[in-house]
Amino acid sequence: MKMANSGKKGDWMNRREIDxxxxxxxPLTIRMDWKRLFVNRFPQAICQxxxxxxxxxxxxxxxxxxxxxxxxxxxxxxxxxxxxxxxVLLAKVFAGEIxxxxxxxKELIVPIPMHxxxxxxxxxxxxxELLRQARxxxxxxxxxxxxxxxxxxxxxxxxxxxxxxxxxEDAQVEGKDLLLVDDIYTTGTTIRHATQxxxxxxxxSVKAFTLIRAKxxxxxIKASPLMF
Amino acid sequence: MKYILRRxxxxxxxxxxxxxxxxxxxxxxKIWSREHAPFSKEKLDCYISRSFFxxxxxxxxxxxxxxxxxxxxxxxxxxxxxxxxxxEFDCARCGKACVYCRHCINMGRMSCCTELLVWNGPSGxxxxxxxxxxxxxxxxxxxxxxxxxxxxxxxxxxHLLHAVCGAGKxxxxxxxxxxxxxxxxxxxxxxxxxxxxxxxxxRFQKAFPNTIMHAYYGxxxxxxxxxxxxxxxxHQLYRFEKAFDVVIVDEADAFPYTYDRSLQKAxxxxxxEGAPVAFVTATPTSELLTKVKKERWGCSFxxxxxxxxPLPVPRFEPLWFYDRQIDKGKLPKKLMHxxxxxxxxxxxxxxxxxxxxxxxxxxxxxxxxxxxICGVHAKDPERKEKVMKLRNGEIPGLLTxxxxxxxxxxxxxxxxxxxxxxxxxxxxxxxxxxGRAGRHADFPNGDIVFFHHGISVEMDxxxxxxxxxxxxxxRT
Numbered sequence: 065m066k067m068a069n070s071g072k073k074g075d076w077m078n079r080r081e082i083d084x085x086x087x088x089x090x091p092l093t094i095r096m097d098w099k100r101l102f103v104n105r106f107p108q109a110i111c112q113x114x115x116x117x118x119x120x121x122x123x124x125x126x127x128x129x130x131x132x133x134x135x136x137x138x139x140x141x142x143x144x145x146x147x148x149x150x151x152v153l154l155a156k157v158f159a160g161e162i163x164x165x166x167x168x169x170k171e172l173i174v175p176i177p178m179h180x181x182x183x184x185x186x187x188x189x190x191x192x193e194l195l196r197q198a199r200x201x202x203x204x205x206x207x208x209x210x211x212x213x214x215x216x217x218x219x220x221x222x223x224x225x226x227x228x229x230x231x232x233e234d235a236q237v238e239g240k241d242l243l244l245v246d247d248i249y250t251t252g253t254t255i256r257h258a259t260q261x262x263x264x265x266x267x268x269s270v271k272a273f274t275l276i277r278a279k280x281x282x283x284x285i286k287a288s289p290l291m292f
Numbered sequence: 293m294k295y296i297l298r299r300x301x302x303x304x305x306x307x308x309x310x311x312x313x314x315x316x317x318x319x320x321x322k323i324w325s326r327e328h329a330p331f332s333k334e335k336l337d338c339y340i341s342r343s344f345f346x347x348x349x350x351x352x353x354x355x356x357x358x359x360x361x362x363x364x365x366x367x368x369x370x371x372x373x374x375x376x377x378x379x380e381f382d383c384a385r386c387g388k389a390c391v392y393c394r395h396c397i398n399m400g401r402m403s404c405c406t407e408l409l410v411w412n413g414p415s416g417x418x419x420x421x422x423x424x425x426x427x428x429x430x431x432x433x434x435x436x437x438x439x440x441x442x443x444x445x446x447x448x449x450x451h452l453l454h455a456v457c458g459a460g461k462x463x464x465x466x467x468x469x470x471x472x473x474x475x476x477x478x479x480x481x482x483x484x485x486x487x488x489x490x491x492x493x494x495r496f497q498k499a500f501p502n503t504i505m506h507a508y509y510g511x512x513x514x515x516x517x518x519x520x521x522x523x524x525x526x527h528q529l530y531r532f533e534k535a536f537d538v539v540i541v542d543e544a545d546a547f548p549y550t551y552d553r554s555l556q557k558a559x560x561x562x563x564x565e566g567a568p569v570a571f572v573t574a575t576p577t578s579e580l581l582t583k584v585k586k587e588r589w590g591c592s593f594x595x596x597x598x599x600x601x602p603l604p605v606p607r608f609e610p611l612w613f614y615d616r617q618i619d620k621g622k623l624p625k626k627l628m629h630x631x632x633x634x635x636x637x638x639x640x641x642x643x644x645x646x647x648x649x650x651x652x653x654x655x656x657x658x659x660x661x662x663x664x665i666c667g668v669h670a671k672d673p674e675r676k677e678k679v680m681k682l683r684n685g686e687i688p689g690l691l692t693x694x695x696x697x698x699x700x701x702x703x704x705x706x707x708x709x710x711x712x713x714x715x716x717x718x719x720x721x722x723x724x725x726x727g728r729a730g731r732h733a734d735f736p737n738g739d740i741v742f743f744h745h746g747i748s749v750e751m752d753x754x755x756x757x758x759x760x761x762x763x764x765x766x767r768t
Binding site: 149150151152153183184185186187188189 | 379381382383384385386390392394397398400401403405
């Protein structure tokens, strides 16, 4: 995915591509220093003001699932624009952060898949794109069996959902350590189902990482108008 | 006589269907994506096969001259051609490399596999019988302008109505609109701000009670029927193509219209071939004025308010280092005295700030003088309520950003601008702000103060223009 007329192959090479904040369209002042010049492959995609509106997640040591941000108003808006309005370019917003967070993981990265019909409807896989833009390699190991979405369900309904996934025929998970990746963790039902299938498939261990963590409670679930 | 047997005399046999009025009403003049159309797939497919619709891909790809620049994309919905706003990606639906337009994405994503439907069926007939119910009366100047506007539009000539704030611009539109409705024409009144749409709609409904009219803005509810009069935000014009016999652009100097080229193009795109466009504004841009001269548009100029009194002229007051003082939690003396005088005389007031952060820091300082003073900005959900409260006298004054620079009418309001030298206060903005004062016949004078840290060119330009308008308006 690249901006039209970038001219060069490999959009991450061309730092001049994004000159306006992807969220609020304010002109971006490039924060430059020697480190960024040589090391940083991920140019800023959003301005400081927009960045300040997101809330970092504090990982408590005993949590099974790691996340980067809380699901606050700014994040709700981001997800709405990215998933619902299908603004694929917004996958670049957190590319740098996701890359830094996952680059040293030794596990095999497994994204939570979409049902093929939903994938065609949305025209792209939101989780795959986040990983792709973050230059994190991944492998598809699971398949989604239902088009039913978790969004729109109450907490109880979500937790009562029957198994959503099956192992793919070509999946090789025996004895491997895996890291599941999804966009948002609310009740954990999705992750739990995926973990079960993977463990039954012979995986040695399954951990999880999501970009967003919903703050606990019914309110958080009711407040999220995620459509699919 | 030889009879030549002809097979397939398709044209002579009536095989068609009659287009349902509901579908025709919805699509007439509009350009809508197939997937978002509120009708069943089967119905749409049937109509498409009968050529009631023309299909256009949402994004056109044009080859560009030197192949260095690759392809040139063009969005058929919003007419954006800025290549930086197009994003290429691999699409799962069409299975190949696809492009979408980011410019109009918040109205629904247009990609190259999105299909746009343009109505190609029978057009509706608009009624010519309308009721005009308005009891007001015009001043001489208003009458003249209304006549000139009607004349221009009747002759399909573009027109500029340059009328100062409070001149009664909306009423001047009534005769012209009535004239067009009676001709069976379809009219659109476009304005950059949703607030103005919501303000104009009931006024037009009252003036033309029999006419079917729709209001279009973001999150507007669905309205049925074939609207002959459409009141919409300029963004909504993206949805129309060759739809209107006349387009009137109100507040043509407001944000975002002035900054967004494609909105300006949308106005021209929405009208039918040869249809006239009328611009109504208190502060025409120099670009517009040049066009008026070059292309010989009709032009009406009203430098006086409906009540006949001159515009109050702003005065300048230095307020050195006001931002530092407010930062330190101290309200500058002159500002405090001005506010106290307003409170003492029970005059409602607006205090304009250049930016939200500065205003937020100032609010608690003002609340020490009077606890009910509050602040308002564009994203404030209680904005309308607060303006109401000021109007009712429930609160003594409002701190605000430029969101209230236009459209608001409060009797006897006094106006102060803090930081009038800031870049955001262009001369147009300052003129509009000054236009908030003195609108009511009983209170034609209001105090307008520009508190500044150095007089800017824009401040001078605004003051000079107001003086000039007063001179023009009172020449005998």
